[in-house]
Amino acid sequence: MQEIKCKHCKGTNTYKKGFRQTEHRGKIQKHYCKDCRRMFTQDLGFYRMRHSETIITMSVDMYISNLSSRKMKNQLSRHFNLKVTHMTILDWVRRFTLKVSKFVEKLGYNMGDSFYADETLIDCEGRNDRFWCCLDWDTRMITGTHYSLSANPAQAIKFLNKAISKGKPKFIQTDGGVFYPKAFKKMFYSNKIGGLTIEHKIQNYQKTRIHNYKIETVFMKIKDRVDDFRGLKALWSAPIMMMAITIQHNFIEAHTTIEDVPCERAGANLPLGENRWLDLIKLSAQNN
Ligand SMILES: [Zn+2]
Known part of the structure; x- marks a missing residue:
C-alpha cells in the first residue's frame, strides 16, 4: 500500500477519516495526520478544481x-449546460500544461541518432518571431523547442541546448541558416577529434528540393498549430x-x-488509458 504523506508536515503517520463532499467531483477522501493533528x-x-476531470481534460485536449x-x-454550454468563461479554459490549459511538463521533463527517453531542426517565422503583432523545433527521426519525438524574437548564433545555441537535453544524436540536420555553423562550432567543436562531436x-x-518528406510533414503539422495560437500572446x-x-x-x-x-517509441511506457491527458495529470500529481 502506498503511504500517504501529510500535506502540512510531510509526515506519514496518517489515517483515512471521513469525506469531503464536492459539488462537481463527488466525495473526496479526507485524511488525518497524527503528527500535526490536522486534516x-x-x-x-x-485539487480544488470546481469542474469534473472529464470536462477539464476534454477542454484542454480540444x-x-x-x-x-x-x-x-460554447460547446460546454450547449452540450453540458456548463457555464464557464473562455478565460477559465485558458487557465486549465496553462495550469495542466505546466504540471504535466514538469513531470515529463523528469523522464528518460531512448532517442535515435538523427535529429532534424527547423525554424519558422511567426508573424506576431507585426514582429517576425521565430519558432524553433527539433525532431528525432526514429521516434518522431519533439526533442526541444525554442521561441525567440530574432535568429542569431546566441539564440541557435539556446535552441540546440534544449534540443539535445534528452538525447545525443550523431548528427543534427538544419536548413542553411547562417547562424547555425557558428553555434555548432561553439557547442560541439572538439580539439581532440579536430571536428564536431x-x-x-x-x-x-537546390539539390534535393524537399530533403526529407516525412519529417517535413511533421514540421508542417506543428507549424499549423503554432500559427493557430498566434494572437494569443497577450493571454499566454x-x-x-x-x-x-x-x-x-x-x-x-x-x-x-x-x-x-x-x-x-522512445520507451517511456506510461500507464495511459484512452484519456491520456487525464492519466498524465494524475501521474504528474503522484510524482511531483
Ligand atoms: Zn501532519
Missing part, C-alpha cells in the same frame, strides 16, 4: 488540438504554448504514419 485531502491532480477557447466554452548536416534545397506566454504543443505531439496523439505515440 487534509490528497492532491490527485485536480483547445490544444485547435478549438478556440471561445468555441470550447555532433555532426552538422545542412539541407540543400509563448513558452507555455510550446510546452502544450510538445506534450500533445509527444504524449497524446498517435503519429499518423507510425501509428504510435512518439513517447512509446
